[in-house]
Amino acid sequence: MHRAHTLLAQTAMPLSEVSVACGFSNVTLMKRWFHQKYGQLPHDVRRQAFCGAEHA
Secondary structure, eight states: OHHHHHHHHHOOOOHHHHHHHTTOSSHHHHHHHHHHHHSSOHHHHHHHHHHOGGGO
16 A cells, blocks of 8 residues: 555546555555555545645
């Protein structure tokens, strides 16, 4: 999950590619695990990283 968080925050890699790169069989499964671990959805992390936390 740390790798997924890093890829989301530091790259513009599509979510589908992030999920495959992190070993998930589909995006939905990664979203569930990600939310359980971080309390956020992947798009929230990406928005904060690219738009700034003050715009999230």
